[in-house]
Amino acid sequence: MMSQNTQVYPVIWNEDSVLLIDQTRLPSEYTFVEISRCEDMAEAIKTMIVRGAPAIGVAAAYGMYLGAREIQTQDREEFLIQFEQVAQLLRSTRPTAVNLFWAIARMLRTAYETIGSIEQLKQILLNTAQTINAEDLQTCQAIGDRGLEVLPTNPDKLSILTHCNAGALATAGYGTALGVVRSAWREQRLGRVYADETRPRLQGAKLTAWECVQEGIPVTLITDSMAAHCMQRGLIHAVVVGADRIAANGDTANKIGTYSLALVAKAHNIPFFVAAPLSTVDFELASGSQIPIEERDPAEIYAVGDTIITPDGVEFYNPAFDVTLAELISAIITEHGAFAPNELQQFGTKQMVENGAISR
Numbered sequence: 001m002m003s004q005n006t007q008v009y010p011v012i013w014n015e016d017s018v019l020l021i022d023q024t025r026l027p028s029e030y031t032f033v034e035i036s037r038c039e040d041m042a043e044a045i046k047t048m049i050v051r052g053a054p055a056i057g058v059a060a061a062y063g064m065y066l067g068a069r070e071i072q073t074q075d076r077e078e079f080l081i082q083f084e085q086v087a088q089l090l091r092s093t094r095p096t097a098v099n100l101f102w103a104i105a106r107m108l109r110t111a112y113e114t115i116g117s118i119e120q121l122k123q124i125l126l127n128t129a130q131t132i133n134a135e136d137l138q139t140c141q142a143i144g145d146r147g148l149e150v151l152p153t154n155p156d157k158l159s160i161l162t163h164c165n166a167g168a169l170a171t172a173g174y175g176t177a178l179g180v181v182r183s184a185w186r187e188q189r190l191g192r193v194y195a196d197e198t199r200p201r202l203q204g205a206k207l208t209a210w211e212c213v214q215e216g217i218p219v220t221l222i223t224d225s226m227a228a229h230c231m232q233r234g235l236i237h238a239v240v241v242g243a244d245r246i247a248a249n250g251d252t253a254n255k256i257g258t259y260s261l262a263l264v265a266k267a268h269n270i271p272f273f274v275a276a277p278l279s280t281v282d283f284e285l286a287s288g289s290q291i292p293i294e295e296r297d298p299a300e301i302y303a304v305g306d307t308i309i310t311p312d313g314v315e316f317y318n319p320a321f322d323v324t325l326a327e328l329i330s331a332i333i334t335e336h337g338a339f340a341p342n343e344l345q346q347f348g349t350k351q352m353v354e355n356g357a358i359s360r
Contacts, residue, residue, distance in 0.1 A: 008168035008211065010050060011058045013130060018062045020050045023169055027210040038067030038086055045093040045100070048201070052170020053244045053280055054136050057099030060090050061129035064107035068125050074118050083111055095292045096253055096321050098245040098282045103132055136172035139277045140179045142335035147180030147275055148187060150331050150338040151238055157191030158184060158237045161227060164198045164255035165207035166242025166275065176242045176275040178211060180333060185217050192218045194236060198255060199224055200300040200318065224257050231268040239265045240333075243276035248348070250326030250341020251288025252276075256319055262328040271330040278334045283348050288323035296320045 012019040017036040024047070025031055033049055035041050041063030044050050050059045067086030073079050087104045094100055110128045114121050151158060160181055167178030175182060184190035193212050198204035205221055212219035222230060230236050239261060245253045252258075252274050265272040285291060298316035302308060326341035339347060 007173060008214065009173040010052075010055050010169045011062065011133065011172065013062065013126075013133070018059070018066070020044055020059065021169065022049050023051055023207060024049055026169075026206050035062075036066065038063050038070060038089065041066060042089050042093050045090070051203070052165060052167075052242070053097040053099040054140070054171040054176065054277060055169065056094060056097050057103035057279070058129075058133045058136055058172050060093075060100050061103040061107055061132045063090050064104060065122070065125045065129045068111070068122050071118075076118065076121075079118055079121070080111060083108070094294060096244045096294045098280055099277075102279050106132065133172050136277070137174055139279075139335040140171045140174035140176055143176050143275050143277065143333055144174060144179030144181075144183035146335065146337050147240065147273070147333045148183050148189070150271075150273065150333065151180070151184060151189065152271060155191075155237065156189070158189055159192045159194060159235055160184070160190065161194040161196070161230070161236045161239045161261075162208060163196045163204060163224075163239075163241045163258050163261055165203040165211070167208055167211045169207050169211060170242060175211075176277070176333075177240045177273075178208065180240050180273070180275050181212075181217065182215070185215070190217070192220060194220050194222055194227075194230060196224050196227060196257065196261070197221060198257060203255065224261075227261055228264045228268075231264060231270055236265075236268075236270055239270060239272045240275055241273070243274050243280050243332075244321060245285075245291050246274070246276060246281045246332065246344070247285040247288045247291060248281070248283045248345045249287050250329060250332060250344050251291070252324045252326070252329060252332070253288060253291045253293070253321045254324065256322050259322040259324045259328075262324045266328050272324075272328060273331055273333055273338075274324075274329055275333040278336060278348065281334075281344060281348055283345065288325065291321075291323055293322070294320040 010021045019032045022031050022033045071082045162177050167175035195204040195208040243252045262272045296318050302310040331338040
């Protein structure tokens with residue numbers, strides 16, 4: 001078990017391999033998995049050893065480098081053909097988290113734009129993956145601080161409800177939704193975190209609660225169905241969640257159960273915030289209806305550990321995500337500030353113009 005107040009980094013470059021905190025073993029075991037091949041990284045993403053959209057993006061960037069390292073040819077054209085195959089392998093792991101595709105696209109762009117030998121190209125790809133890692137950590141710290149600008153000012157000590165895990169484990173090491181929590185705790189504005197257990201994978205119970213305990217942040221675990229009751233009793237002052245993909249209009253895909261939580265928050269006049277880096281916004285999708293929703297193994301529903309909890313003959317439906325409509329979201333907190341959902345597209349277009357991605 002870790003000691004309290006120890007910084008958590010779920011994806012670590014370690015000389016010539018990647019160390020991943022095995023999130024499938026938390027909270028009972030704090031162990032690392034060493035990854036040195038692209039195929040193993042793809043499997044780690046698919047089986048949720050690493051999870052959370054930003055962390056998946058960082059892991060995929062390193063996976064792209066590991067795949068590049070395995071390519072033996074010195075012919076640039078052949079290298080790029082094989083590198084595209086590496087990208088396709090990693091794309092096939094998780095369909096909803098846009099950071100995965102964003103990181104892969106950035107690594108591909110780096111490969112196509114880099115001039116030099118294949119060995120030089122491989123080194124630049126490693127440097128790019130490390131840069132993506134470092135940038136995400138800085139981005140999440142900025143998200144946390146930006147969140148302070150929109151959190152309620154009354155009462156002095158807030159109780160914040162969160163869903164799933166959008167903390168250090170889901171990013172490069174600080175968190176999006178839990179980044180806001182961490183910043184509020186640092187500034188003595190947080191009284192308590194209420195963590196939904198988040199069925200069926202229990203990321204809230206296993207991961208969010210674990211992170212809070214590590215840092216000495218008061219945390220109360222509730223089942224997903226208790227959120228409305230807690231709001232009715234006045235125990236919740238704000239809801240802050242992460243995101244796996246945000247459409248241009250502000251519709252947001254996050255872990256299943258987020259949509260119902262937003263509806264309940266709206267009914268109780270409680271602000272509902274989404275915390276995510278701007279890279280999580282998919283400006284090519286007009287609305288959330290276009291976001292692909294991953295469906296996972298029904299065993300996540302019909303079994304708890306090795307114990308079957310349902311009768312024979314039952315059918316199963318296990319979507320991993322749902323889409324919260326923009327009209328239910330008070331603000332989307334990014335590293336550039338907090339925006340009303342309908343302000344996102346205008347700001348994103350401005351950023352792309354300034355970065356030269358599109359012309360005026």
